Amino acid sequence: MKLKKILNIRISERVSFIILLVLLAVLISLPFFTPGQYFLRTATNIGIYAILALSLNITTGYCGQVSMGQAAFMAVGAYTFAILNTMHGVGFFPAAFVGCCVAGVAGFILGMPTLRLSGAYFVIATTGFSEVVKVIALNWKSMTNGALGIKNIGRPIVFGFELTNANGGQYYIMLLSLAAVIWISYAIKTSKFGRALNAIRNDELASNLMGVNTSSQKVLAFVISAMLAGYAGVLYASMTRYIEPNTFTTDMSTIILCIVIFGGMGSIRGMIIGALLLISFPEILRFMATYRFIVYGLILILMMRFRPQGMLGGVGDKPYKLPKGVKRKSYEQGGGVNGVT
Amino acid sequence: MPPRTKRGAKLIVQQIVNGISIGFVYAIVAVGYSLIFGVLRIMNMAYASIFTVGAHFILMFITAKWGMVPAVIATMALTGLVSVFFDFAMLAPLRSKPGGTGTTVLITAIGFNYVLQNLCMVIWGSERKSFPNVIDFGTIRIAGFNFDSTQFVITGVSIILLIILSWIIYGTNTGLGMRAVQQNTKAANLMGVNVKRTITFTFFLSGITAVIAAFLVSSYYQLVYPTMGVQLGSKAFASAVLGGIGILHGSVLGGLIVGILECLSVYFFGGGYREAVAFIILLGVLLVKPTGLFGKKANTKV
Amino acid sequence: MALLEVSALSKNFGGLIAVDAVGFEVYEGEIVSLIGPNGAGKTTIFNLLTGVYKANKGHIVFDGKEITNKSTQDIVKAGIARTFQNLRLFKDMRVIENVLIGNHIHTKYRLFDLLFRTRRFRSAEALSAQRAIDILESIGLGDHIDDYADSMPYGVQRKLEIARAMATDAKLLLLDEPAAGMNASETKELLDFIKLQQKNGYTILLIEHDMNLVMNISDRVYVLDYGKLIASGTPEEIANDPRVVEAYLGKEEDDDEDA
Numbered sequence: 001m002k003l004k005k006i007l008n009i010r011i012s013e014r015v016s017f018i019i020l021l022v023l024l025a026v027l028i029s030l031p032f033f034t035p036g037q038y039f040l041r042t043a044t045n046i047g048i049y050a051i052l053a054l055s056l057n058i059t060t061g062y063c064g065q066v067s068m069g070q071a072a073f074m075a076v077g078a079y080t081f082a083i084l085n086t087m088h089g090v091g092f093f094p095a096a097f098v099g100c101c102v103a104g105v106a107g108f109i110l111g112m113p114t115l116r117l118s119g120a121y122f123v124i125a126t127t128g129f130s131e132v133v134k135v136i137a138l139n140w141k142s143m144t145n146g147a148l149g150i151k152n153i154g155r156p157i158v159f160g161f162e163l164t165n166a167n168g169g170q171y172y173i174m175l176l177s178l179a180a181v182i183w184i185s186y187a188i189k190t191s192k193f194g195r196a197l198n199a200i201r202n203d204e205l206a207s208n209l210m211g212v213n214t215s216s217q218k219v220l221a222f223v224i225s226a227m228l229a230g231y232a233g234v235l236y237a238s239m240t241r242y243i244e245p246n247t248f249t250t251d252m253s254t255i256i257l258c259i260v261i262f263g264g265m266g267s268i269r270g271m272i273i274g275a276l277l278l279i280s281f282p283e284i285l286r287f288m289a290t291y292r293f294i295v296y297g298l299i300l301i302l303m304m305r306f307r308p309q310g311m312l313g314g315v316g317d318k319p320y321k322l323p324k325g326v327k328r329k330s331y332e333q334g335g336g337v338n339g340v341t
Numbered sequence: 342m343p344p345r346t347k348r349g350a351k352l353i354v355q356q357i358v359n360g361i362s363i364g365f366v367y368a369i370v371a372v373g374y375s376l377i378f379g380v381l382r383i384m385n386m387a388y389a390s391i392f393t394v395g396a397h398f399i400l401m402f403i404t405a406k407w408g409m410v411p412a413v414i415a416t417m418a419l420t421g422l423v424s425v426f427f428d429f430a431m432l433a434p435l436r437s438k439p440g441g442t443g444t445t446v447l448i449t450a451i452g453f454n455y456v457l458q459n460l461c462m463v464i465w466g467s468e469r470k471s472f473p474n475v476i477d478f479g480t481i482r483i484a485g486f487n488f489d490s491t492q493f494v495i496t497g498v499s500i501i502l503l504i505i506l507s508w509i510i511y512g513t514n515t516g517l518g519m520r521a522v523q524q525n526t527k528a529a530n531l532m533g534v535n536v537k538r539t540i541t542f543t544f545f546l547s548g549i550t551a552v553i554a555a556f557l558v559s560s561y562y563q564l565v566y567p568t569m570g571v572q573l574g575s576k577a578f579a580s581a582v583l584g585g586i587g588i589l590h591g592s593v594l595g596g597l598i599v600g601i602l603e604c605l606s607v608y609f610f611g612g613g614y615r616e617a618v619a620f621i622i623l624l625g626v627l628l629v630k631p632t633g634l635f636g637k638k639a640n641t642k643v
Numbered sequence: 644m645a646l647l648e649v650s651a652l653s654k655n656f657g658g659l660i661a662v663d664a665v666g667f668e669v670y671e672g673e674i675v676s677l678i679g680p681n682g683a684g685k686t687t688i689f690n691l692l693t694g695v696y697k698a699n700k701g702h703i704v705f706d707g708k709e710i711t712n713k714s715t716q717d718i719v720k721a722g723i724a725r726t727f728q729n730l731r732l733f734k735d736m737r738v739i740e741n742v743l744i745g746n747h748i749h750t751k752y753r754l755f756d757l758l759f760r761t762r763r764f765r766s767a768e769a770l771s772a773q774r775a776i777d778i779l780e781s782i783g784l785g786d787h788i789d790d791y792a793d794s795m796p797y798g799v800q801r802k803l804e805i806a807r808a809m810a811t812d813a814k815l816l817l818l819d820e821p822a823a824g825m826n827a828s829e830t831k832e833l834l835d836f837i838k839l840q841q842k843n844g845y846t847i848l849l850i851e852h853d854m855n856l857v858m859n860i861s862d863r864v865y866v867l868d869y870g871k872l873i874a875s876g877t878p879e880e881i882a883n884d885p886r887v888v889e890a891y892l893g894k895e896e897d898d899d900e901d902a
Contacts, residue, residue: 123451132621187760198735205695290463297455304445320788320789328776
């Protein structure tokens with residue numbers, strides 16, 4: 001597979017930096033040379049799924065807790081945003097912010113009691129939660145308009161200028177959001193919080209006995225995960241301009257899980273490349289479109305069987321990045337393991 | 342008695358009866374979950390789609406002009422094989438791998454569930470298809486109440502199935518092997534129990550159970566569609582957890598409780614929030630006593 | 644006053660009495676060993692001391708404060724850390740990351756700090772990393788900080804687990820069969836290592852089956868059998884105590900047939 005080739009090449013730091021710059025240039029100028037709106041919309045969609053994968057990555061990738069609840073948090077964020085925006089005239093940014101917060105609260109309410117349970121119970125709880133959110137969206141007609149859904153959802157307005165798909169504005173909002181979420185993921189990963197989540201994934205009991213408050217760390221990770229998914233829901237609603245109780249399906253949660261597993265749990269690059277490949281393939285390989293869900297399911301099965309760490313996941317071989325100012329004695333480059341004194 | 346109360350009481354009894362019959366269906370499926378959890382200590386996340394496949398197979402045979410009885414029997418064989426295939430091709434290879442964690446099995450099962458469900462959609466279409474109700478013998482009047490004969494059949498068939506299952510598990514050598522594997526797999530192996538065969542048999546049995554449940558549910562609602570397993574699966578799972586997963590009589594009681602509470606909630610709160618009842622029960626159990634009504638707490642070994 | 648004072652500690656699991664009214668002390672700077680046949684309740688006591696199990700009866704007083712039935716986090720904060728019978732390192736993490744987890748409770752910053760990389764974040768991380776490096780260098784693992792925990796030799800992994808416990812800034816280290824699975828030379832290394840930590844100011848409570856290690860290293864020994872404390876004293880006193888011999892080897896049979 002071509003991808004394997006990319007993985008096995010040891011690129012020097014300089015070259016990878018240049019590649020990154022080129023990529024960035026392409027991404028930023030994309031709206032100017034795309035063949036029509038559809039392409040841009042797909043790119044925005046891919047970006048939203050990348051954000052969703054990064055959000056799930058915090059709970060599932062870093063902390064090892066499989067969750068099928070991202071679609072539900074999307075729904076909570078999207079509905080809150082849509083209600084505030086269309087029924088109460090609140091602008092995009094404040095409504096989006098509230099949407100995130102409400103999604104976070106939902107994450108807290110769900111996470112507090114269920115995170116101390118073992119993996120399978122937790123998955124069931126998140127799946128059930130998805131069902132409940134759908135039921136509430138259907139039945140709380142006064143709030144959510146029931147099965148009719150909410151339409152004419154507003155788009156971001158910056159300095160009086162409405163950002164739409166046509167003028168590329170929504171694409172840039174997505175790009176900026178993605179950059180922010182990438183930063184958040186990276187910041188968590190390289191901090192004591194990220195280390196703690198990793199440790200919990202490895203051995204929760206031992207983590208506890210080293211003083212880590214595993215419950216609070218797991219809940220915090222879950223809440224952040226929910227907030228990011230809620231934000232993705234806002235972006236999604238703003239892009240499609242219409243949501244109804246069946247918009248945010250279990251299918252979505254499954255696809256997001258698939259991206260995380262395929263890309264590699266814990267790997268930020270994996271989330272992005274995974275989203276790119278898995279969301280675009282039904283567009284590129286048109287004949288596969290009806291079968292795409294089967295492909296997603298197969299990916300989950302095959303990955304677990306043959307490459308559980310995903311394409312880009314697993315333990316890296318770069319040395320640990322020490323903070324500035326830390327002193328070491330007699331550090332040898334590439335020291336081998338030849339027994340220890 | 343003033344007419345309002347009398348009608349109210351009548352409706353409550355009606356709902357309880359509804360609850361019992363749907364509760365028995367939940368019970369059967371919950372037993373299916375418990376069987377697998379018993380021998381493998383895993384939640385069979387693919388069970389809902391096995392149920393769905395069963396329903397679709399029956400419909401397929403019926404559409405091909407088979408009689409209901411041969412259709413169900415053929416489906417039991419086929420679905421049993423699908424269930425065994427799931428273990429053989431998906432789960433067993435992970436068991437022999439070192440460090441095959443619970444997460445790996447969980448995700449594989451989620452994947453398989455998704456594949457099966459979508460295969461149903463691709464092969465047979467995603468629309469709701471009608472299913473004939475052959476167990477309808479009209480309405481039965483007892484003591485001034487109208488009962489649906491289908492519900493009686495459902496209850497009757499469920500009870501018979503549960504009796505048969507109990508006999509298999511507690512009255513046969515194979516069942517003894519299942520219980521031994523449940524208690525202590527290594528010891529069972531050393532005592533001469535063929536663990537692989539026992540596990541295969543358990544999967545086959547749970548597949549058959551799913552088919553019977555599929556038949557009953559399809560007959561009652563007269564509908565078959567690819568996502569029919571999703572809600573039933575969740576509710577049956579909640580039932581199994583309520584009773585104590587792995588414990589058969591717990592699953593039965595759990596199913597009945599969920600069924601009755603669900604139908605009573607329709608009476609008191611209207612039908613819209615019906616689907617949330619099972620989830621609320623599940624959440625409640627997990628908060629208060631995750632091991633369920635009959636479950637025992639296991640102590641962590643450090 | 645003892646650093647650790649345990650009195651009338653009892654724990655039962657349903658009908659099974661695992662620990663029966665056990666009382667002992669550990670004074671600051673000592674190395675005390677807890678020995679006894681398998682199943683005597685030694686690890687259970689460790690679990691009680693670290694908050695994994697809740698005691699049914701009795702008191703645990705550490706550093707003057709009552710810690711009976713406190714949460715694990717509080718106990719670690721108070722200054723007790725442990726290692727495990729069956730090695731519980733974080734396998735997918737590097738050597739240095741394992742030790743950094745030990746220092747988690749002393750690395751002080753909030754979510755805001757890590758998201759915006761404030762000064763507090765940077766200085767706390769640097770402090771924590773320096774401490775981890777210092778500990779690792781002091782035990783000879785300075786060149787292996789980037790290696791993954793499960794790629795190290797077994798003896799080194801044992802040391803790493805102790806280093807991780809040390810990173811919690813503990814006053815009392817509970818070591819659960821640290822010599823398990825080690826050969827003679829590895830055990831000697833371990834012995835020197837533990838003695839060194841005693842010199843560095845750590846107090847150590849040890850569960851061990853390796854009698855050589857126990858006799859050579861301990862200031863005092865407690866003997867447990869069937870959950871009860873049956874003997875205590877210096878290593879020499881214990882070695883000669885008939886009750887201890889009996890507990891390990893069983894009672895001597897009296898041949899009184901054929902009068």
